[in-house]
Amino acid sequence: MKAKDIAYSALFAALTAVGAQISIPIGEVPATLQVLFVLLSGLILGARLGFLSQLIYLLMGAIGLPVFAGFKGGFVYLYGPTGGYLIAFPIAAFLVGLISERYENLKGYILGSLIGIGVIYLLGWLRLGFYFGGNFGKAFAVGVAPFVVIDLIKAGIAVVVADRVKKSGVI
Amino acid sequence: MMYNLYVERDSILHRLDPRVKILSSLLGILAMILFNSPYLLFILFTLLSLSLRFLGKISFKEQIKVLKPLTPLIIITIAIWPFILEPKTFGLFIGLGYALRLASMAMITFGLLMTTTQRELILGFIKLKMPYEIGLTLTIALRYIPTLFNLAQTIIDAQKSRGLELEKGNFFSKIKKTVPVLIPLIIASIKTAHELSIALESRAFGANKKRTFLYTIEMKGKDYIALIIVFLLFGLALYARYQLGIGYVKLY
Numbered sequence: 001m002k003a004k005d006i007a008y009s010a011l012f013a014a015l016t017a018v019g020a021q022i023s024i025p026i027g028e029v030p031a032t033l034q035v036l037f038v039l040l041s042g043l044i045l046g047a048r049l050g051f052l053s054q055l056i057y058l059l060m061g062a063i064g065l066p067v068f069a070g071f072k073g074g075f076v077y078l079y080g081p082t083g084g085y086l087i088a089f090p091i092a093a094f095l096v097g098l099i100s101e102r103y104e105n106l107k108g109y110i111l112g113s114l115i116g117i118g119v120i121y122l123l124g125w126l127r128l129g130f131y132f133g134g135n136f137g138k139a140f141a142v143g144v145a146p147f148v149v150i151d152l153i154k155a156g157i158a159v160v161v162a163d164r165v166k167k168s169g170v171i
Numbered sequence: 172m173m174y175n176l177y178v179e180r181d182s183i184l185h186r187l188d189p190r191v192k193i194l195s196s197l198l199g200i201l202a203m204i205l206f207n208s209p210y211l212l213f214i215l216f217t218l219l220s221l222s223l224r225f226l227g228k229i230s231f232k233e234q235i236k237v238l239k240p241l242t243p244l245i246i247i248t249i250a251i252w253p254f255i256l257e258p259k260t261f262g263l264f265i266g267l268g269y270a271l272r273l274a275s276m277a278m279i280t281f282g283l284l285m286t287t288t289q290r291e292l293i294l295g296f297i298k299l300k301m302p303y304e305i306g307l308t309l310t311i312a313l314r315y316i317p318t319l320f321n322l323a324q325t326i327i328d329a330q331k332s333r334g335l336e337l338e339k340g341n342f343f344s345k346i347k348k349t350v351p352v353l354i355p356l357i358i359a360s361i362k363t364a365h366e367l368s369i370a371l372e373s374r375a376f377g378a379n380k381k382r383t384f385l386y387t388i389e390m391k392g393k394d395y396i397a398l399i400i401v402f403l404l405f406g407l408a409l410y411a412r413y414q415l416g417i418g419y420v421k422l423y
Contacts, residue, residue, distance in 0.1 A: 001302070001304040001308075001377075002368075002377065003368040003369075003371035003372045003376045003377060004364075004368040005304075006304055006307060006308045006311065006368070006371065006376075007311070007364040007365070007367040007368035007371060008361075008364045008368070009308055009312075010308045010309075010311035010312040010315065010364070010367075011311075011312070011315060011319075011360045011361070011363060011364040011367070012360070012364075013308070013309075013312040014312045014313075014315040014316045014318075014319050014360075015319060015356070015357070015360055017312070017316050018316060018319045018320050018323055021320065022323060024337075024345055024346060024349065031346070033349065033353075036349075036353075040353075040357065044357070044361075052308070056305070056308050056309055056312055057312070059305070059309055060309060060312060060313065063280075063284065063292070064176055064280055064281060064284045065313065066240075067316070071240075072240055074241070074277055074280055074281065075200070075276060075277075075280040076241065076244070076273050076276050076277045076280070077244075079200075079273075079276060080244055080248075080273060081244075081247070081248070132251070132255050133255055133256065133422055135255050138254075138255065150342075150346075153343065153346055154346065157346060157347070157349060157350060157353070160350060161350060161353045161354055161357065164354055165354060165357050165358060165361070168354075168358060170358050170361045170362060170365075171361055
């Protein structure tokens with residue numbers, strides 16, 4: 001690993017941890033910006049570093065640092081019912097990065113973000129389903145349906161932000 | 172925010188080699204997955220708590236303090252199973268088992284963190300062949316969380332003073348208003364990362380392939396004995412689960 005790789009993936013891992021603590025009050029359930037930063041790290045850093053930054057983020061959480069939403073941390077959260085969503089973060093960032101690297105335009109960013117959200121929900125839903133002893137219908141109703149629209153809007157925000165950051169020429 | 176769980180004590184667990192503690196924690200977590208009976212898991216949980224108390228000199232009060240944030244997760248686990256399995260009492264029984272499994276796993280990982288300093292822990296992982304760059308990246312990320320958190324607050328305040336009303340509007344307009352906060356936050360982070368990489372390179376990062384350490388760790392007699400005991404206990408768990416068939420309740 002080069003110095004640049006370390007610095008960029010460390011900063012984006014830290015950003016994801018910060019995003020998990022910033023919550024926007026929407027109705028009853030506050031929405032965090034965690035997923036938004038997962039997509040942004042793929043969009044801005046690309047596949048390899050996006051994956052690495054999210055891996056570091058999960059490692060921080062796994063060893064007990066309170067970096068997950070609501071200042072939570074610990075290996076249990078990776079294993080627990082909502083662990084699927086977390087485990088999907090590095091994979092999602094990798095895929096988003098891969099697609100947006102191939103098509104360097106808005107369409108590529110949008111397609112990548114949609115696939116990223118898809119992977120997060122797919123793994124999250126599967127884990128929750130297995131946790132419920134194979135009751136995937138219930139897992140869908142509890143863990144996917146209520147949140148998917150909010151996260152699709154977040155994906156839109158991620159695309160807009162990534163596009164402007166890239167156009168600003170800092171990276 | 173509590174970013175270090177380490178509790179300074181002079182105990183057997185504190186003095187063990189971090190590699191032994193890391194391997195034991197992994198085996199302990201694997202052993203928990205073998206069982207789902209609340210009776211057995213309750214016994215295991217009690218044993219874990221007692222060994223942390225007497226081998227690690229971590230008081231029960233301190234143990235409760237680190238386990239407390241898990242309460243919602245544990246309540247959800249107990250509450251959801253009666254809706255999945257029939258009859259409801261059997262669902263509750265299984266839910267208790269899963270909740271105890273989560274609590275035991277948490278006890279193991281938090282036990283590791285409470286008896287091992289962060290430096291020893293990272294050194295232990297590196298000696299177990301984790302690339303040291305991962306450890307370095309993790310440390311840097313950790314160092315920047317509070318900085319970026321404060322930066323985000325400053326940006327929010329600055330944009331508010333320019334008339335950004337984050338709390339107003341419907342859901343869609345609320346989330347759209349995060350854009351003027353996110354862009355400066357990310358650009359500032361990228362600039363920081365750029366400076367950081369120059370700072371790393373100017374200190375000849377990656378110039379030498381072979382690294383030496385200021386502090387080293389060495390396996391002693393008691394570490395080998397501890398490792399043998401842990402492996403024997405894990406063997407016992409496997410034997411109990413697969414030969415004697417205890418501790419596992421069939422769900423369907």
